[in-house]
Amino acid sequence: MKGAARADLCVIGAGSGGLSVAAGAAQMGASVVLIEAGEMGGDCLNHGCVPSKALIAAAAHAQSLREGAAFGIGAVEPKVDFGAVAAHVAGVIAGIAPHDSQARFEGLGVRVIRARAAFVAPRVVRAGEAEITARRFVIATGSRPAVPPVPGLAAAGFLTNETVFGLRERPEHLLVLGGGAVGIELAQAYRRLGAKVSVIEADRALGREDPELAGVVLDRLRAEGVSIHEGVAVARVARRAGGIALDLADGRQVAGSHLLVAAGRAPNVEGLGLAEAGVRAGPRGIEVDGGLRTSNRRVFAIGDVAGQGQFTHLAGAQAGLVLRAALFGLPVRAAGLVVPRVLYTGPELAQVGLTEAEARALHGGRIEVIREPFAANDRARAEARTEGLVKLVLHRGRVVGAGIVGPEAGELIGLWTLAIGARLKLSRIAGMVMPYPTLSEISKRAAGVHFAPRIFGNRRVARLVRLVQRLP
Known part of the structure; x- marks a missing residue:
């Protein structure tokens, strides 16, 4: 067939996950074919994370003009030029697009094919007039908006x-x-x-x-x-x-x-020829094992289409695991990933690990819940952004879940993602020295809440202090 090719790795889908696999594999010396029928960069760049956050940023600036009274600045209703807002959103996409472009990936040595891909055999994919045989495949076709069956x-x-x-x-x-x-x-x-x-x-x-x-x-x-x-x-x-x-x-x-x-969203599995490849899929997407392999051991699936979660950062993390497995034959365990999520509203809401309800269902009454309000944080008070709190869920003294609603919650959740993933003791967080005044102090204070009743007002501690003070 015209354009027939052989490769170490064939990646289907040029969204965030597929691009990460293709770039990483090519830069480590593998021969790579990347297939994309739509826009390079996928949903995140063109229709999701990037444009939505650009729009949200414009909206936040508009809202700040309405909220000046707390600082002695007269509140005004902003004059919104929506066409200019739309141009800002488009400009942000255009500024990032070269990083995800076909030209960049071809510069890395990747063969990029702009066509729809479908398996015709367990080790062969057809895309346009090209037929690609590869040692390993990665399906990263993402998801699309789900349309409910509402009459009319x-x-x-x-x-x-x-x-x-x-x-x-x-x-x-x-x-x-x-x-x-x-x-x-x-x-x-x-x-x-x-x-x-x-x-x-x-x-x-x-x-x-x-x-x-x-x-x-x-x-x-x-x-x-x-x-x-x-x-x-x-x-x-x-x-x-x-x-x-x-x-x-x-x-x-x-x-x-x-x-x-x-x-909601639906996985993009239609037209991929999964049956010809021996790849099983269900309502949530392509079925994968703990190492992100499908029922065809030569085929991996990552990102939204794998049904493990619909986050760009999760797809990126899974891409790193697949590179280890596909290029080096190393065992990987996707279930071990600790993945935070963030709602980019004002205030932001970030969550990692178990919620309180999930922890109670799993551990019963053997949990401790800690709450630390932003109203007790000096930086939040200086900026008049005091709504919200940090909420920690502990089991046997270790953090199993953390939720933050308040200013910059998405930036603050990273510490708790590390704490849960690395199984850090809460004392390590409580003992950190944080710059003052910062919003990040709230995490240190929240950790300290766990130890306060064990130290302050504790009779045994008080007796020990008195005993030591009697020593010469």
């Missing part, structure tokens, strides 16, 4: 994360179907940029997160004017003059100008 939805038309960043005019009233991370982040961002926003969630908004921590975020959204309807499903969607109407299951109707569907 397709006919009415809707936005997803793949299309919403293409808007050049601000929605008058954005309806958000789904109260998970994507829906809540974008709901707050569009509200801060001046749109009216309503969120409809069939279950509990931010249902995956600790309810105590999620409540702080949801209260903030409501205070900023976001309407959140929880515990009610959408029965029907209809196009109305000038907009869209949602008929809710409880008889109410919510109408708006635009509808954003943020109701």
Whole structure:
């Protein structure tokens, strides 16, 4: 066949995980073929992490103009040029794109094929007019927005994360179907940029997160004017003059100008010829073992399509494991990864390890819960950002879960990710010397809470002190 090739490694999908594998393998001397039918950089660069955080940053600047009164600065309603905001988002994508580009990877020695890939045999993939035989394969095709089977939805038309960043005019009233991370982040961002926003969630908004921590975020959204309807499903969607109407299951109707569907994601497994490769897949994606191998031992799967979690940083970590396994034959254990997650709202919400409910289900009453409020942190008070707390969940004196809701939570969660992954003693955190005044002090103070009742007010400690003081 025209364009036939042989390679040590064939990577299907040029999103964050696939690019990491391809770049790492090529730079370590392996021959690599990278196949991508869509945009280089995948969902994260073009439709996910990058554009959403650029939009959120613009929205945060707008919100800061409304909140100057606490500092003696007159609050003003910002004048938002939404076209310029959209240009900022596009500019951020364009600035990062060269790092993920076809030209860069070809410069690394990777053969890049821009076509759809499908297995035609356990060791052969066809992409366009090329047929690639490889020693190992990595499937990193990611996921796409899931579209719920709501009557009238397709006919009415809707936005997803793949299309919403293409808007050049601000929605008058954005309806958000789904109260998970994507829906809540974008709901707050569009509200801060001046749109009216309503969120409809069939279950509990931010249902995956600790309810105590999620409540702080949801209260903030409501205070900023976001309407959140929880515990009610959408029965029907209809196009109305000038907009869209949602008929809710409880008889109410919510109408708006635009509808954003943020109701989860589905793995991209269709058309890959998995049966021909002997690769099993289920509703969550491609089935993998603890080393990220599929039912075909020559084929690995990473990232969203592997069904282990939908985070760019997880895909990157899995890429490193696959490189060890595929290039060096070393055993790897993906289950050992400690993976944090962050909701980039204002305030941010970050979580790693077990939530309180998960810890109680696993360990019963043998856990300790520590709470340290940002209101007790001097830097947070200086910046008038005191809402939220650090919440630690301990079992037998070790941290098994940490949640933070408050300013820069995504930056602060890294310490607790290390603590859980390395099984650090809490005394190591409590004994750190932190610069003053910083938000990071809150983690040290939270760790110290565990030891306070064991030291201060403890009769045995007091007797020991008195005894020592009698010594010459």
